[in-house]
Amino acid sequence: MKKDIQIPEVTGVEMAVIYEYNDIYKTVDWNVYLINNKVVDLEMLVIVSQGFSDTKTTSLLRKKLEKLPANSFAKIELIQPELFKINNRFQVTFFEGNSLYEKTFLFKANTIKEGALKMIDEIKKHGVLAN
Numbered sequence: 001m002k003k004d005i006q007i008p009e010v011t012g013v014e015m016a017v018i019y020e021y022n023d024i025y026k027t028v029d030w031n032v033y034l035i036n037n038k039v040v041d042l043e044m045l046v047i048v049s050q051g052f053s054d055t056k057t058t059s060l061l062r063k064k065l066e067k068l069p070a071n072s073f074a075k076i077e078l079i080q081p082e083l084f085k086i087n088n089r090f091q092v093t094f095f096e097g098n099s100l101y102e103k104t105f106l107f108k109a110n111t112i113k114e115g116a117l118k119m120i121d122e123i124k125k126h127g128v129l130a131n
Helices: 081-085
Strands: 013-022 027-036 041-051 062-066 072-078 087-096 099-107 119-121 125-128
Touching: 013 087, 013 099, 027 041, 027 062, 041 072, 062 072
Parallel strands: none
Antiparallel strands: 013 027, 013 125, 027 072, 041 062, 041 087, 087 099, 119 125
């Protein structure tokens, strides 16, 4: 029975942490974005995030999006710089058509930093892409 379960590979979906100016609070913040590079909409998205190390674990955060249109992106959450010292995992589950997909994105400890910033073309801002 297990051999009959097909788990499709996720392509065309990326996660980035963007370093950007906040016009409301006049601060520079780090925000997590989900990028859909596919030519189809993603539906019923659930994003579960958690930071962890050998000695620390943060609370689980959950975010739901009804739809992420084709070739678009969405801001998921603000991430505090104190969390950059630990691993940060984002599990993304969504429907593409009638198929359920899941992918885990990982920002390893100390990989989110100003020195690692590069232009994220889809968002047109500087950030770090997840592995």
